[in-house]
Amino acid sequence: MKKKLVSLLLCGAMVFSLAACSGGGDMSPAATDNAPAAETGDKSEEAPAADTADAADAAADSTEGADSADSAAAGTTITVMASQDWVEDAEQELGKKFEEQTGIHVDYQIVPADQYQDLLLTRLNSGEGPDIWGAQSGFALKTTYNVEENAVDLSNEPWMSSYSKFSAEQTGVDGKNYGLTYYDTTTDYYMVYNKKLFEAAGAKVPTTFAELTDTCDKLLASGVTPIYEPLADGWHVLMLWAGNGQVHDKVEPGIIDKLNKNETTFAENENMKKAIDQLNTLAQNGYFGDNYMSDEFADAEGYMASGEFAMCNLKPGSINKIVESDLNKNGYTADDFGLFVLPICDNQYLNIHPTGPSRFIYSGSKNIDAAKQYLAFLLEKDNVQYLIDNAADVENLPVEVGQKPEYSQTTLDFLGSFDDEHSGMVLQDVILYYNEQWMDINADLAAMFIGDMTSEDVLKGIDERRAQLAQAAGDTNWK
Amino acid sequence: MQKSKIYPWYFAIGSVLVYTVLSVVPGLLGIGYSFTDWSAYSQDLHFVGFTNFIAVFSGENDYIRYISNTVWFTFVTVIAKTGLGLLFAVALSRNIKWKNFHRGILYLPSVLPILVTGLVFTSILNPKTGFLNEFLRAIGLEVLAKKWLVDPKIAFGSVMAVDIWRGVGYIMTLLIAGILAIPGIYYEAAAIDGANAWQRFRYITLPMLRQTLAVTIVLNVIYGLKVFDMVYALTNGGPGHRTEVLYTAVYKMMSKGLYAEGTTISSVLFIFMVIIGYFMVKVLTKDEVVE
Numbered sequence: 001m002k003k004k005l006v007s008l009l010l011c012g013a014m015v016f017s018l019a020a021c022s023g024g025g026d027m028s029p030a031a032t033d034n035a036p037a038a039e040t041g042d043k044s045e046e047a048p049a050a051d052t053a054d055a056a057d058a059a060a061d062s063t064e065g066a067d068s069a070d071s072a073a074a075g076t077t078i079t080v081m082a083s084q085d086w087v088e089d090a091e092q093e094l095g096k097k098f099e100e101q102t103g104i105h106v107d108y109q110i111v112p113a114d115q116y117q118d119l120l121l122t123r124l125n126s127g128e129g130p131d132i133w134g135a136q137s138g139f140a141l142k143t144t145y146n147v148e149e150n151a152v153d154l155s156n157e158p159w160m161s162s163y164s165k166f167s168a169e170q171t172g173v174d175g176k177n178y179g180l181t182y183y184d185t186t187t188d189y190y191m192v193y194n195k196k197l198f199e200a201a202g203a204k205v206p207t208t209f210a211e212l213t214d215t216c217d218k219l220l221a222s223g224v225t226p227i228y229e230p231l232a233d234g235w236h237v238l239m240l241w242a243g244n245g246q247v248h249d250k251v252e253p254g255i256i257d258k259l260n261k262n263e264t265t266f267a268e269n270e271n272m273k274k275a276i277d278q279l280n281t282l283a284q285n286g287y288f289g290d291n292y293m294s295d296e297f298a299d300a301e302g303y304m305a306s307g308e309f310a311m312c313n314l315k316p317g318s319i320n321k322i323v324e325s326d327l328n329k330n331g332y333t334a335d336d337f338g339l340f341v342l343p344i345c346d347n348q349y350l351n352i353h354p355t356g357p358s359r360f361i362y363s364g365s366k367n368i369d370a371a372k373q374y375l376a377f378l379l380e381k382d383n384v385q386y387l388i389d390n391a392a393d394v395e396n397l398p399v400e401v402g403q404k405p406e407y408s409q410t411t412l413d414f415l416g417s418f419d420d421e422h423s424g425m426v427l428q429d430v431i432l433y434y435n436e437q438w439m440d441i442n443a444d445l446a447a448m449f450i451g452d453m454t455s456e457d458v459l460k461g462i463d464e465r466r467a468q469l470a471q472a473a474g475d476t477n478w479k
Numbered sequence: 480m481q482k483s484k485i486y487p488w489y490f491a492i493g494s495v496l497v498y499t500v501l502s503v504v505p506g507l508l509g510i511g512y513s514f515t516d517w518s519a520y521s522q523d524l525h526f527v528g529f530t531n532f533i534a535v536f537s538g539e540n541d542y543i544r545y546i547s548n549t550v551w552f553t554f555v556t557v558i559a560k561t562g563l564g565l566l567f568a569v570a571l572s573r574n575i576k577w578k579n580f581h582r583g584i585l586y587l588p589s590v591l592p593i594l595v596t597g598l599v600f601t602s603i604l605n606p607k608t609g610f611l612n613e614f615l616r617a618i619g620l621e622v623l624a625k626k627w628l629v630d631p632k633i634a635f636g637s638v639m640a641v642d643i644w645r646g647v648g649y650i651m652t653l654l655i656a657g658i659l660a661i662p663g664i665y666y667e668a669a670a671i672d673g674a675n676a677w678q679r680f681r682y683i684t685l686p687m688l689r690q691t692l693a694v695t696i697v698l699n700v701i702y703g704l705k706v707f708d709m710v711y712a713l714t715n716g717g718p719g720h721r722t723e724v725l726y727t728a729v730y731k732m733m734s735k736g737l738y739a740e741g742t743t744i745s746s747v748l749f750i751f752m753v754i755i756g757y758f759m760v761k762v763l764t765k766d767e768v769v770e
Contacts, residue, residue, distance in 0.1 A: 114715050118734035125519055125736060144736070146519055232629075234715070291607045293629035293718050436735075447719025450631040464540075472520040472737060 074103025076370045081109040081123075082134035083116035084233075085297060086183070086357040090390035091378070098377050104370045113297070114234035117144075117439055124150045129362035131371045137170035137181055138355035138428065140435045143473050151178040151360040152368055159379045164398035166354040170429075180375050183356040184317060186396045187411060188426070189239055190339045190351070192319060193311040194304065196332070197224050201310075205338070208346045209278050216287040219310045225289040227282065228309035230297040231446055238442045239313055240282075240342055241275050242434075246424025247347035248272065260432045262470070262477040266459040275345050276448070276455035283449040293446065302327045304337075313342065316411040317393035324392055339414040350418035353426045354398075432475075433466040440465060506749060513743040519736025531743035541720055542728065542744065549724045549748075552639060552710075553703030559643045560699055561692070564650030569680065571651070572658040582655070586648035593645065597712020600641045604628050604713075628714050631721045638722055642709045646702070650695050657691030658684060693763035697756060704752050 080087070080095075087108050095106035109130060111119055121144070123129050129150060141147040154160070155177045160168070163180065171179030193205070198215070201222035206212040216226035230236050248271055249256050255271075258264040266272050282288060289295070289309070301318055303309050305325035312318075319337045322328065341347055361371040377383060381401040388394055388406055396405035428435040444461050447453040453461075470478035513532065516525045535542045571582050588596065603610045604627035612624035627637040665683045674682070707726035710716065716723035716731075725748050732741030 115711070118731060121734040121736065122730070125733070143520065146736070231718075234717070291626070293626065294606055440731075443717060443720060446717055447721070450718050450721070452631065452719045452721065468737065468740075469520075469735075472516070472518040474521055 073370075075105075076103075076367050077105040077107050078132060078365075078367045078370045078374060079107045079109055079130040080132045080134070080359070080374075081111065081120060081130035083113045083357070084110050085113060086110075086134050088387065088391040088394065090387050090394075091182075093390070094378065094383050094386060095374075097383075098374060101377075102370075102373060104373065106374060112233075114232070114439070121145070124362075127364055129364055131365040131367045132359050132361055132374065134357050134359055135179075136355055136428075136435060136438075137167065137179060137358040138435055139432055141171070141178065142173050143433065143469060144436045145360075147173055147178045147360065148176075150363055152363050152365075152372075154178060154180065154361070154372075154375075157372065157376065159376055159399070162379065162399050162401050164354075164400070167356075167358075167398040170355040171358050171360075179358040179360045180379070181356050181358040181398050182378060183358070183398075184315065184394045184396055185354055185356040185398045186405070187316050187415070188351045188353040189243055189313045189315055190414070191311050191342050192304065192314045192316070192322070193338055193340065194307065194309075194332070195336050195338050196330075197222070197307065197310040200224075203310075205340045206343050207348055208343050212343050213281065213285065213287075216282070216285065220286065224307070225309045226287040226311060227289075228295065228300055228303050228312040229282075229288040229292045230295040230300060231292050231442075231449075232294050232296045234439050234442050234446075236297055236313070236442075237279070237445050238438060241279055241344055242427040243313070243351050243353070244342050244344045244347040244349075245275070245427035246349045246351055247345050248275075248427070249424060249430075250349055251345070256430050260430075260477075262475075265463045266466075267456060267463050269459075271345055272459055273455050276445075276458050278344055279445065280448055280455060293449075301325050305330075305332065307332075315393050316408065316414065317391075317395045319408065319410065320392040334408060334410065337410065339410060348422065350415070350423040351426050352423050353429060355429055433469040433473075434462070436469055437462065437465045509742050509749070510746045512739060513746045515739050517739040517742070519738065527739075531739055532747070534740065535743055535747060541723065542725075544720070545723050545725050545728045545744075546747075548635065548722065549704055549706070549726075552635070552642075552706055552724060553700055555639050556642055556646065556703050556706075557696060557699040559639075560646045560650045561696060563643070563647045564654055564695065565688075565692075567647065567651040568654035568658055569684065572655050582652070586652055588645045589649040589652075591645070593708040594712050596641065596645050597709055601628065601713055604637060629718045631718050634714055634718060635722045638710055638713050641713060642706070645709070646699070650699065653695050654688065654691055657688045661687045689763065693760065696763065697759055700755060700759060701752060704748060704755070 087110055092108060095108065099105050120129075120133055120135070124133070124145065133150075135141065135145050135147075145151075153176050155172075155175075159180075160177065163177075164185070167181040167185055168177050171177055171181055197219065198204070201215075201218040201224060203215040203218040204211070206215045219226040229240070248269075252269075252271060255264070255269065259266070283292070295303075300312050300314060301321040302325050304312055304314075304318075304322045305328035307330050316339055319334050322337065323332055323334050341350060359375060361368055361375070365371060378387075379399055379401060381403060384397055384399060384401050384403045388396060388403060395407045395411060397403070428438065434441075441458070441462060444453055444458045448455065448458055467478055514526055514528060516527050516530075534540060567585055571578055571585075575581075604612075606612055606624070606626040606629065609627070611627065615621060615624045625633055628634050661684065665687070666679055669679050669683055705726060706724055707730065710722055710724050710727055711730070714722045716727045725744055729741045729744045729748075732738075732744065
């Protein structure tokens, strides 16, 4: 008996000590934050002004959608599987409200970002998908996620009338819509910078890569780490290139088309190599700091608020989270932060990115009605507004249900400074078999930063995986 | 009568059948799929010969590095777990104070799920905010504070160290059982003959433990070659691809829907394990007495 007691105590002590060890050093801001790729829809269509004539109708449609799905039984539990930054705390609050109204419990299965895609695809490919799964919209839906097999056709859902046409194109395949982009796709990721730190270092907002290195050098000299670049999550760093890759088509018109027809490769393109080399320069020059390999995206706003870092590639709505962070001991206000596009390859074009984390209902789910009811519930006017009001970094959603967007003046001024001529689609939205290997390219970039690969290797790797994916998909251009 | 003739052959039919259906057939099917273009992108299946195997061994991809990483991981962890396990087993099979407490402490890590251990150590080993570096800084040993899981020079060593920490208690327990099964009379006789501690260990404990050691080494080797969850949870193959092993590569292939490529790597490992396992059992049990 005595020995058993000792064993039990030992087990308890062990688990407790491990848990205690793991708890330290949390820099995470209180709320979760938005994810991998986000998106600027068509500014003319989804622009900050928002209120439309049919907003009321759309809202009514949406509510109707919820009513029409009443067949789902109370007491059901639906699972929502998503990457760690795709579910806002505010959505989880909405999930509780949904349960109160319908008796349907929502179980959020949130997976670390670097493991999410592998885990989701393993579950889908083995026929064990969650009721609702999250994925980036765009090309990869057909190739990577086999959405026609793995998702329910949502084309006839009542909320379709209020859903952004741009987003519907990105969550659809062959004229059918399979998903709902539940993410602020009206803006993309841009460089958020701390004006006070720039001013103190005598640095200016760069418009060329040479200016960027000059700015970073000045910031370093002033004791500030120039760029917060979280590599631990395995998805962020590639956005510094892909999210500014619109420059490639501008300086080399037709390059995207050639890549998609397999008439050229990444490896033989000098501008692509230049872009990758410039990323490497940022890392090798110490502009990302000492700890970027283990820095996490969830800590970005906290570190920006602390004044330790001067800039980070973030959604404009993140400025609110920076200002509200507990680590904002310097009294920064929203006016202390600005936006600019990262001049990789001297890019000065605004990134347009209408795809983003979206929700799909698993075709093998036993709770399809309940899942549809949940999506319809999320798009009710009050609930859309609740998310905008309570998720600090969400300024709008790609729906029109009569909600009031919350764009800051900084965002409006920034977006307003680019016309259509100076805007372009990000690489992952226009190049085939690119987004599918997002995590692989990020891993290759990390390998380049530690000296295991060269920029040529990275580009060659992209070409090889594109060929592999294209051949598996039976693409005739790769025969 | 020979021991092997005690039971009639048909007693084995049931187990052989279950083993064949559940293990041999899937294994052979897997090898068969390695010669096709099986993927999630097409319903058709075509025979492609050795194309997938050529891709694995061509050196154009990183598979050779993943194979060498896997073998290195296996080699280091087997040596360390067996060596430390034996050391602790010998120490804790003597009548020392709080013997069971010490055994419990060493065994406990083996009880924790590997993924939990991995996630906990990801946090402990965080270079900036992790407990280990914070502790080292607090006691003035900042020079020892490293980027444990992201420095390419030491990341794989860190993964192996965590795995050794987790696995050594289990090996120790098996070896303690083996040591306790050695009749005390041998030690008494040796002591009367004037044998010192090292001689008793060298000429009694070690030879008598050969069977147990053979089992633990084979178990460790197979575990090492199949390692996945520890690497997955700690580094997911990073930084870059520095800690990638064969099964993390298989997992990534399978999750991409490239089933044939994943199955090919898996088949290579399967064949490798069968060969290694066969020779190891043969070598480690060569002096086994047949009654």
